[in-house]
Amino acid sequence: MADGEMKAQARPIYTLSGHSLVGDKRTTPIRGDLADISLAGKLFAPHYAVPMLRTGIAPVTGIHAEAHATSMPVSALMHGEEFAVLDVAGEWAWGYCLHDNYLGYVRFAQLGDDFDATHIVSAPATLLVAAPSTKAPVLARYPMGAQLLCGAPSECGKYLACENGFVPLAHLSEIGSVEASPADLAEQLIGTPYSWGGRSGDAIDCSGLVQLVFGLRGILAPRDADMQMADFGEDLPEGEGLERGDLVFFPGHVGIMADGEHIIHANGTAMAVSVELLADAVARFAEHDEPILARKRVSI
Numbered sequence: 137m138a139d140g141e142m143k144a145q146a147r148p149i150y151t152l153s154g155h156s157l158v159g160d161k162r163t164t165p166i167r168g169d170l171a172d173i174s175l176a177g178k179l180f181a182p183h184y185a186v187p188m189l190r191t192g193i194a195p196v197t198g199i200h201a202e203a204h205a206t207s208m209p210v211s212a213l214m215h216g217e218e219f220a221v222l223d224v225a226g227e228w229a230w231g232y233c234l235h236d237n238y239l240g241y242v243r244f245a246q247l248g249d250d251f252d253a254t255h256i257v258s259a260p261a262t263l264l265v266a267a268p269s270t271k272a273p274v275l276a277r278y279p280m281g282a283q284l285l286c287g288a289p290s291e292c293g294k295y296l297a298c299e300n301g302f303v304p305l306a307h308l309s310e311i312g313s314v315e316a317s318p319a320d321l322a323e324q325l326i327g328t329p330y331s332w333g334g335r336s337g338d339a340i341d342c343s344g345l346v347q348l349v350f351g352l353r354g355i356l357a358p359r360d361a362d363m364q365m366a367d368f369g370e371d372l373p374e375g376e377g378l379e380r381g382d383l384v385f386f387p388g389h390v391g392i393m394a395d396g397e398h399i400i401h402a403n404g405t406a407m408a409v410s411v412e413l414l415a416d417a418v419a420r421f422a423e424h425d426e427p428i429l430a431r432k433r434v435s436i
Contacts, residue, residue, distance in 0.1 A: 162210075162360065163237040167230070170223055187220035187231060190247035195278045196336050197247070199240035203228035209333030210240050211359055212344070216253040216283025236347070238359045253283035255296065255308040258316065258352060260324050260337045262307035268295035275301045280325065280337030281348050283311065314352045317436065319381045321349040322392050322400045328409045330402050335359075342390050345402045345409060346383065349392070353436060361390040369432035378431060384414065385430040386421050 164179070165172035171181035192213040200207040203225065211233065213219055218234040219242060229244040261279045265272040268290035276299070278284065286308065287297040295302040309315070316324075325348075328340050335344030343361040346368075350357050357368045365385040372382065382393040391401030394411050402409045405420065421427035 160363075162239060162363075163232070165220075165222060165232050165237075165239060170230075172220075172222055172232075185222045187222055189234075189250055190219050190221055190229075191250045192217050192219060192246065193248035194246040195276060195282055196338060197242050199233070199238070199242055199333065201240060203230065203241040207241070209331070211236075211238050211333050212335050212339075213242060213246075214281045214283060214336060215278060216251070216256075216285075218250065219247055221247070235351070235356060236359045251285050253285050253311060255284050255286045255298070255303075256311050256314065256352060257282045257284070257307055257337070258309040258314050258321070259307035260328065262303050264299055264301040264303055265295075266301055268292055268302045272302070275299075277338075278303070280321070281335070281352065284308070309352075312354055314354075316352075317381060318346075318349040318353060318355075318434075319392055319394060319400065321352055322409070323394065323411070325349075325402075325409045326400065326411060328402070330404055330407045330409070334402075340402045340409060342402045345400075346390055346392060350434060355434060355436070361385060361388060364390060365430050365432070369434040372431040372433055378414075379433070381434070381436070383430075383432045383434065384417075384428060385432070386417070386427060387424050387429060389421075391417065 166175055166179050166181055170183050170185055173184040173186050176184045192215050195215050197213040198209050199211040201210050219231055221229045221231040223230045224244050227243055228241045230241050232239045257278050257280050261277055263274050264276040265274055284298045289296055294305055296305050331339035332341050334340040335348050343364055347357045358364050369383055378393050378396050380393055380395050384391050391399040394400050397414055398411055399414045399417050400411045418427045
């Protein structure tokens with residue numbers, strides 16, 4: 137959709153009534169000049185826009201705080217995930233991810249027409265190859281979390297036809313049919329580089345790890361650690377022991393328990409997803425009055 141077409145949709149005038157209260161700025165689709173039409177009559181904006189639904193077509197699309205490549209990354213859109221575009225200016229689109237409503241700017245060229253993905257990469261990563269053979273040239277790399285539209289198996293039964301190429305069946309799961317637990321999936325990502333705003337098998341941050349591994353099991357988590365602490369899972373009673381898969385929240389950080397004593401987390405100390413004693417992780421937050429802010433369990 138061209139800039140002019142999008143602006144034409146934003147011209148209706150709405151009357152604001154009642155209180156005008158902005159919610160979380162990370163997930164409330166409003167900025168100084170524009171808001172999602174769903175907010176008309178609730179929050180004031182000079183213009184309101186009808187969102188245009190697009191889908192990530194790059195293996196991973198970075199989501200930025202501002203419309204330039206050197207802006208801080210805030211999240212990432214995986215291949216096959218939907219993005220609601222509210223404005224396009226030059227090469228950048230502003231809008232939000234449909235799975236968590238998280239706002240930001242993405243390169244418009246990395247968005248395409250919507251498609252119904254059938255499979256998700258449930259291995260740390262996979263390769264799209266030109267033919268169903270271990271000797272075929274590589275066309276692309278898709279990290280854990282990428283969603284693909286796949287067709288029939290190859291004659292050998294080891295590959296699925298996907299994205300004008302072939303992907304090893306062993307790296308894929310049908311969407312909604314991932315059997316591995318979130319802790320199992322997190323362990324597969326040990327060694328994945330830490331990157332602020334990352335949420336894929338290529339690069340990931342602490343809350344991105346939680347969102348990714350629970351999302352593969354069909355359990356949608358908010359994007360950031362404070363959001364997860366507020367609205368994801370159930371608090372453990374005081375004195376109840378931690379179990380595999382439980383979440384532990386620190387100031388600005390979150391991890392997944394591997395067992396009662398070890399935690400898996402994407403962290404800036406190792407600059408990767410690592411597993412260590414919970415006590416060692418707690419020690420790094422010793423300057424805080426409460427190193428552990430919450431302990432939560434998510435029903436699977």
